[in-house]
Amino acid sequence: MTARSEPTPKAAHLQPPEVAHVAATEGGWRIEGVLSLRSVSAALPALARIEGADVTLDLSGLKRLDTAGAYALYQTEVRIAQAGGHVRYQGLGPDHAALMERVAAAVPTKPDDAHAAKSLTDRLEDLGRMVAGAGAFVAQLCAMLGMFIARLVRMIRHPYEFRMTALVHHADEVGLRAVPIVMLMSFLIGVVLAFQGAVQLRQFGAEIFVVDLIAISILRELGILLTAIIVAGRTASSFTAAIGSMKMREEIDAMRTLAIDPVTVLFVPRILALLITLPILGMVANLLGLFGGMMMAWIELGISPGVFLARLLEGTSLDHVLVGFSKAPVFAIIIGVIGCHAGMQVGGNAESLGRQTSASVVRAIFAVILANALFSVFFALMGI
Amino acid sequence: MSEDPIIRLRGIRNQFGAQVVHDNLDLDVMRGEVLGVVGGSGTGKSVLLRCIAGLRPPQAGRIEIFGQDALTCPEDTRRAIDQRMGVMFQDGALFSSLTVRENVEVPMRTLKGLDARLRRDLADLKISMSGLPYIAGDKYPSELSGGMRKRAGLARALALDPEIVFLDEPTAGLDPIGASAFDELINALSKTLGLTVFMVTHDLDSLHATCDRIAVLAEKRVMYTGTMAEMLDIDHPWVHEYFHGPRARAATETLERTA
DSSP states (O other), X not given: OXXXXXXXXXXXXXXXXXXXXXXXXXXXXEEEEEESTTTHHHHHHHHHTOOXXXXXXXXXTEEEEOHHHHHHHHHHHHHHHHTTOEEEEESOOHHHHHHHHHHHHHOOOOOGXXXXXXXXXXXXXXXXXXXXHHHHHHHHHHHHHHHHHHHHHHHHHOGGGOOHHHHHHHHHHHTGGGHHHHHHHHHHHHXXXXXXXXXXXXXXXXXXXXXXXXXXXXIIIIHHHHHHHHHIIIXXXXXXXXXXXXXXXXXXXXXXXXXXXXXXXXXXXXXXXXXXXXXXXXXXXHHHHHHHHHHHIIIIIOOOHHHHHHHHXXXXXXXXXXXXXHHHHHHHHHHHHHHHHHHHTOOSSHHHHHHHHHHHHHXXXXXXXXXXXXXXXXXXXXXX | OOSSEEEEXXXXXXXXXXXXXXXXXXXXXXXXXXXXXXXXXXXXXXXXXXXXXXXXXXXXXXXXXXXXXXXXXXXXXXXXXXXXXXXXXXXXXXXXXXXXXXXXXXXXXXXXXXXXXXXXXXXXXXXXXXXXXXXXXXXXXXXXXXHHHHHHHHHXXXXXXXXXXXXXXXXXXXXXXXXXXHHHHHHHHHHHSOOEEEEEOOOHHHHHHHOSEEEEEETTEEEEEEOHHHHHTOOOHHHXXXXXXXXXXXXXXXXXXXX
């Protein structure tokens, strides 16, 4: 309490220190002073010493009693009653009596296991729920994907339902606006690859192979993977935030009651926009990555652009490019489905919106990397 | 109810830009009474509440709470005053990342040396006194209905056993049964805890059922104060319309039938 710790005259007047005295008398116990929220903790040990079969509590000296004090008296009463005793009050004012009655009536009956420690079976149950929850999560993602495909097919049969404006808007948002960051990122990756490769390959006098190094790593893996990661960070979060805030304000429920299908209106244009723009972004990344590598090879190793391009066309098969691009649609669908799904998981408050937004980014990036690894294994087994 | 005012407002002036909401407003709130504040939309009922609760300093005037000048006093005194007041906001204004019980415990945590077990028990007690079931303590505000959030807001406002409680539209958005249960709750608490209640409301039933005195805000000041019976005799057009309109008649009739 401020007033007690720094007793300025004014504050002291406002808030005199509250103290309760509990003392044993001939006939029983006597409580004096103020038994309130601020004084009750100090009085608890003294109250705990009150015992006997027939206790008389003299409250005539009690100046003020609040709910906390009344609760402490109630607890004392219950404790003595459990020991087979009984409490009688003396000098209890009508106000205090009414308060004590109200507090006693309001004390909640708690379920016994409220504080029980978790047993082994509880923990096993938690583990089981977690595993089942993860399974359900994957199932939900599959359901989302299925819904997307079903609506897409429906749209081929009913083209007038298709939201062209929304698609263009999202393609601009997801694709065009991501071009500068993707260009910068892949250019720098190309530069770094050329520089690191040059340092290593120069030892063997095999500088020219830096072209193969750059071409294969960028075209086959890095160009599309890093683009997908950047898009996952930008787009999955914005999908989740946009859909989640609509979910939070019951806009999605409103759509359903208006017979508008949220999947058609919200998910299809977004995922489709990703599906269209991610390969294009990947191509931009490939070109800029090669360009960055070419510049660095020229500066660092003296490989002229003409030589670089000739070696590129001669030494790098088209397979690498196709392998790289074959992953793009899969990454696009992963990012879109995870972002939209997380948006639909948002509950009624802003906190869950924030939680789902960051979760969707983490999940999308993780899923993209996992899928890339599976692709590598697959292509290795196929010998491509 | 003693006759010394627990809150005394003198010459309060509140304005937003060029728009003057209150001008030279005087109001006394007596210890132990339930004061209902009514007024049309935009007459600054909530502004007045925020003003007294210390959330918005007025442009001019004097606010005395517990006999202290609440505007010029040192910060420590103001904090001590705040600890003796509780505010229930319209939608509860509960902290969304905390459970209801933790919400009620928040003000109690500012007290030094309060036993943690006791604090928890007292929070449960306050939740139950506000008419919520025990299990509501473990829930998050987003899991509660509007009426339950209001009750939880009241439980938090009562956490420190305040002497004054400010209620902003306590029964708005409640069903009639819930609203009258809330009225009874406010009555019972004001009697047993000796609370002074400052209540902004539009609910005529609630004014009938709980308020000892009513203050009417109009023309930028407190135009009339008095009991419900006195309000019915005032022939200011707005006041007359308010207390004699079709809704008011229905409320009065219901009250007379049940009385």
